[in-house]
Amino acid sequence: MPVHNADIAAAFDEIADLLELRNENPFRIRAYRNAARVVRDLRLDLARELARDAPLPKLPGIGADLAGKIAEIARTGTCRTLANLRRGFPAGITELLRLPGLGPKRVRVLYERLGIASMEALVRAAREGRVRELPGFGAKTEAHLAEAAAVRLGGARRFALALAAQYGEPYATYLREARGVREVVIAGSYRRMKETVGDLDFLVTTTEAAEAVARFTAYPEVREVMARGTTRAAVRLACGLQADLRVVSPESFGAALHYFTGSKAHNIALRRLAQERGLKLNEYGVFRGRRRIAGATEESVFAAVGLPWIAPELREDRGEIEAARAGRLPVLVALSDLKGDLHAHTRASDGRATLRDMALAAKARGLSYLAITEHSQRERQARGLDSVRLARQVDEIRCLNEQLEGIRLLAGIEVDILEDGTLDLPDAALAPLDLVVAAVHSRFQLPRAQQTRRILRALEHPRVRVLAHPSGRLLEARPGYEVDMQAVIRKARERNVALELNAHPDRLDLSDLGCRQAKEEGALVAISSDAHSTDGFDVLRFGVGQARRGWLEAKDVLNTRPLSELTRWLARR
């Protein structure tokens, strides 16, 4: 069994959980949490590096001890520290820590007094009224925990970014109508454009805090008010999404926006930076002693600690602070940089609009070219095209291009990569096309080596120029297939094939880290809508957000190039 970075990170997180239950040194616990995050974010496959005796790079927050544990886990899948800790508690008890309202102290009380070590046992005990008898618990806590545990057992989930936007944006609009409100921003992971968000963090600046809190909790879609104070509140919406409100006065807007945008790790790093300068950074501003020296804007907050403004998408403590210090922040790609779209469907396969409608919709969004890439014959359920229907569509596209102005359709295909790495259409059918996009749509369960070989072979095909949704994942539904992504990215670079960042809300594939790896390896990324209707182009902004999280600049993205340049790129291999 290969040990992935994610496995090492999970082991460290579990150690941190168990140390918390034992009430150990909180800084030691933090060291494990930090190490888990650093390892999880790493592109370099640690176990594989160690297997070929390569020395580990120096990683922030990982010293001799943790490096030793990484080696131990990479070799054996676990480590003695974890095994020893596990002996002290029943398996699965750490899942209780994930429940809102339950931390290590209370989990320990539940376990020691009532023997509770699972979600099911907690629900049972709460229903029987035994939880309220415990010290530090009461009837309200018991009810909250029973509810939270039941929700978790029913499969609580994170929301895809685009879905969260559908709920969050109308809510923000509603809040803007409260008396005295100046600014309403959805901060948090939403503003950082993370692929999924666990809750919506609303930041409001107003002169009438009470008014804003009242309006927030009175929103018609609120199912439950979980907390309500003078400057903050928390609710659960009918859709299941949690929303948090934070109210500050306008002079603190920038500091609060920064604080509430996170990430937590980024905030901690920035506060340390402030501390080194003898300053204190909190959500109200940057302070020297009692005097506020910054806080009205985010720029002023960063400037106070000696940094240029850092885009929210970068704020993960993945090197952005060091880059800012060195004046090496990327100039991130923006939605307005996109000149075209290289993946779309029409009625010919499983789309809903006509060629002409799709072309006009793309043009209306300021794009100057659009590749039509239907499914190929193997995709029966999507009415995939065979050679004959494809040839007919190519004719239609050529014909339509004569009539269109300001937008150019490219004749393409999203051809299936078959199990052996060959393509689902003969070369003769692909020859007349402007663009061949290749994709895996079947046999996700192949062993890693075989899946990798399959995709590498497809990339060798002389006509293939884009690899669609490279990992095959569906957010919150299906993990990506097992594949050596580094080998795929390197082959793509070698063959001058672009890796798609499919902007469909359920995909966002490549991931942010995949984008960053592509950039480091020098491979191009194509941000594509995979539009199946004229509204389907709306998702491009989420694709751009993901690309920005991956540190991509306009030059790293294929479809920021104007048509003439793209045509030249397509002409040469």
Add this chain to the structure above:
DNA sequence: GCCGTTTTCGGCCCGACTGTTTTCAGTCG
């Protein structure tokens, strides 16, 4: 457990809300 142009020891981010308490611990973000 990590880290160091003040330090190899003694620090390690900061504030709000809840519920259960009689002044605050636990939890969260």
